[in-house]
Amino acid sequence: MLITTTNVVDGRPVQEYLGVINAQSIIGANIFKDIFAGLRDVFGGRSKTYEKVLEQAKEDALRELAEKAQALGANGILGVDLDFETIGSGGSMLMVIATGTAVRL
Amino acid sequence: MKSYFGSYFISPGAEPVESSVLVFDKKMSIGFRNPDGSNGIVHWPLTEVVVSYELSTQRTKVRHTGLGTELYMEGKEAAAFIKEMQDDLQRPWHKKNNSKDWGRNLLLLSGFLGGLVLLYFLIVPWLAEKMASTVSVKTERQLGDAVYDAMGLSAAEDTAASFLLNEFFATMEVPSAYSVRITVVNDNVVNAFAVPGGRIVVYSALLKQIQSYPELAALLSHEFTHVNSKHSTKSIFRRLGSKVFIGLLFGSFGSVTSVLIDHADDLKSLTYSRKLEKEADIKGLEILLQRKIDPKGFEDLFHHLKEASPASALPEFLGSHPDIEKRISYIKESSKNATIVVDQRLQSIFEKIKQ
Numbered sequence: 446m447l448i449t450t451t452n453v454v455d456g457r458p459v460q461e462y463l464g465v466i467n468a469q470s471i472i473g474a475n476i477f478k479d480i481f482a483g484l485r486d487v488f489g490g491r492s493k494t495y496e497k498v499l500e501q502a503k504e505d506a507l508r509e510l511a512e513k514a515q516a517l518g519a520n521g522i523l524g525v526d527l528d529f530e531t532i533g534s535g536g537s538m539l540m541v542i543a544t545g546t547a548v549r550l
Numbered sequence: 551m552k553s554y555f556g557s558y559f560i561s562p563g564a565e566p567v568e569s570s571v572l573v574f575d576k577k578m579s580i581g582f583r584n585p586d587g588s589n590g591i592v593h594w595p596l597t598e599v600v601v602s603y604e605l606s607t608q609r610t611k612v613r614h615t616g617l618g619t620e621l622y623m624e625g626k627e628a629a630a631f632i633k634e635m636q637d638d639l640q641r642p643w644h645k646k647n648n649s650k651d652w653g654r655n656l657l658l659l660s661g662f663l664g665g666l667v668l669l670y671f672l673i674v675p676w677l678a679e680k681m682a683s684t685v686s687v688k689t690e691r692q693l694g695d696a697v698y699d700a701m702g703l704s705a706a707e708d709t710a711a712s713f714l715l716n717e718f719f720a721t722m723e724v725p726s727a728y729s730v731r732i733t734v735v736n737d738n739v740v741n742a743f744a745v746p747g748g749r750i751v752v753y754s755a756l757l758k759q760i761q762s763y764p765e766l767a768a769l770l771s772h773e774f775t776h777v778n779s780k781h782s783t784k785s786i787f788r789r790l791g792s793k794v795f796i797g798l799l800f801g802s803f804g805s806v807t808s809v810l811i812d813h814a815d816d817l818k819s820l821t822y823s824r825k826l827e828k829e830a831d832i833k834g835l836e837i838l839l840q841r842k843i844d845p846k847g848f849e850d851l852f853h854h855l856k857e858a859s860p861a862s863a864l865p866e867f868l869g870s871h872p873d874i875e876k877r878i879s880y881i882k883e884s885s886k887n888a889t890i891v892v893d894q895r896l897q898s899i900f901e902k903i904k905q
Contacts, residue, residue: 446553446570446581508551511572515581518589520555520570 446511447521447550454521454550461549463517468509472502473538499539503527506543519547551575552631556623558582560590571623575635578612580621596636603629670795675822678791682784687727687747690783694747698733708734708754711903715752718763718899719770724837726778732770740858742769744776746783759854763893763900764838764847771834772848779833781826789819823870831877835884843893845885852878 447454506527514522525545532538552573557566558580569582577595584590600613603626610629612621685693698704711734719732728748735753742752750773760766776782792815831848838845856874871877 446555446572448553504551508572508574511551511553512579515570515572515579515591516589518581518583520568520581 446515446519448507448511448525448545449521449523450525452524454523457521457550459521459523459548459550463514463519463547463549465544466510466513466517466522466547467542467544468506468513469540469542470502470505470509471532471538471540472498472505473533499529499541502529502539502541503543506541510543510545514545514547517547519549521548521550522546523548552628554623554628556580556621556628559620560584562618562620566622569621571621571628573628573632573635576639578632596632596639599632601629601632601636666799670792671818674791674795675788678787679784681791682780682787685780685783690780691728691747693783693786694745694749697745698749698751703733703735703751706736708736711754711757714899714903715757715766715770718766718896718903719774721893721895721899722767722770722837722841722843724771724774726774728777730774730777740855742773744773744782746777746780746786748777750774750777756854756858757903759858760851762844762847762850763896764844765850765854766847766900766903767838767841767843767896768834768845768847768851771837772830772851774837775830775833776826779826779829781830785819785823785826788822792819820870824872827871828877828880831872831881832884835881839885839888841893842889842891843896844890845881845888848881848885849878852881 447457453459507525510522510525522545525543528542528544530540530542532540554571554573556569556571558569559566560582567582567585569580571581572579575596577593578599579591579593581589581591594612594614598615600615602611602613603609604611607622608625610623610626610632612623612628612632613619712732715732715734716730719730724730726748730748730750732750732752734757735751737753738755739753740756740759742750742756744750750770752769752773756769757766760769796812796815835845835848838847852874
């Protein structure tokens with residue numbers, strides 16, 4: 446399975462387009478992470494706690510996207526786009542939406 | 551998750567087909583096209599596969615132990631990753647890669663909860679009492695007057711009895727920063743209470759029950775201690791403090807939860823209320839002992855209160871006051887070897903009150 450943000454893959458022409466697919470992942474940065482992230486907000490510096498949560502949400506969305514592509518018989522996803530949103534009261538949760546085109550290369 | 555391209559043998563001995571492979575933490579999925587052109591997908595649990603790296607062809611070989619089917623992927627990266635996932639599966643949960651996170655989260659959780667408990671039970675009440683003790687006598691008096699006015703009791707005041715009770719208390723000569731004002735209110739409730747700032751309200755029904763001047767002295771010195779030790783003000787601040795704390799913590803909780811939390815908080819404040827009542831009993835008793843007034847006044851007062859309030863049949867933890875029997879016993883305990891001298895002035899005022 447090839448997952449790429451580009452529209453074409455060098456040397457591997459698309460044989461078949463299998464449709465647009467998308468996957469979402471919504472994840473909460475638990476209360477402790479919120480507290481530590483809040484401290485970062487006060488003292489500055491990188492908030493590794495939120496970065497980890499974001500990374501996890503992105504992984505989950507891409508995994509779901511790959512599963513959907515595989516179910517369609519695809520061996521590649523082109524033009525993958527990742528959107529990040531905060532949702533929930535006070536923006537305490539993160540949503541990642543992954544979109545792409547399932548193809549057979 | 552990682553993804554690879556592979557050659558999949560649908561059955562042992564068959565021609566390989568091109569496939570896309572996804573490796574997860576517990577399973578791997580192989581997507582392929584069947585000879586008839588339809589899509590096929592198989593899921594292999596990682597516990598049911600054997601993975602190896604073939605040096606000669608530089609390929610990763612995965613074999614399903616049950617089906618005997620095989621999958622080949624280019625390079626050795628896939629072999630390393632699948633082995634890593636397999637090893638992780640076999641590890642007990644506390645040795646897994648993310649177990650450090652678990653341990654740390656658990657530690658943080660207990661630390662956080664411990665901190666909350668400390669805040670709620672010690673720091674918030676302590677702060678509230680500190681704040682209460684900075685409230686000036688004048689402010690307390692204004693607060694108390696506002697409370698008294700809001701209760702609308704002045705219409706039922708027995709001014710003659712109030713005058714005599716004030717005279718009685720003045721004769722006891724109890725020093726205080728507060729100017730104590732006692733009001734007798736005509737009502738059939740057997741009770742008395744103190745509001746902040748020095749006002750004490752005694753209901754006529756309780757006054758009728760009182761049979762001796764030490765008993766009246768006990769009642770007034772108990773209520774006076776509430777005033778003098780700022781008990782009402784402290785209670786107000788403590789209640790306010792814990793309400794604000796709970797509000798901040800559980801602000802957006804549903805109604806059922808907030809009712810539960812409110813009631814738990816009420817029970818806690820009752821504990822504090824009982825502590826204050828005991829303090830008022832003990833300090834009130836000291837006032838009596840210093841003036842050589844018979845401490846039995848307290849016991850008589852408690853007996854009369856008990857007769858009047860069947861509510862004291864409630865278990866102690868639900869009551870705002872300590873159990874009557876307990877009150878009697880600690881009063882008896884603290885008043886051993888008391889010297890008693892009859893005070894003629896108090897006696898004569900008491901007789902006037904009873905007329």
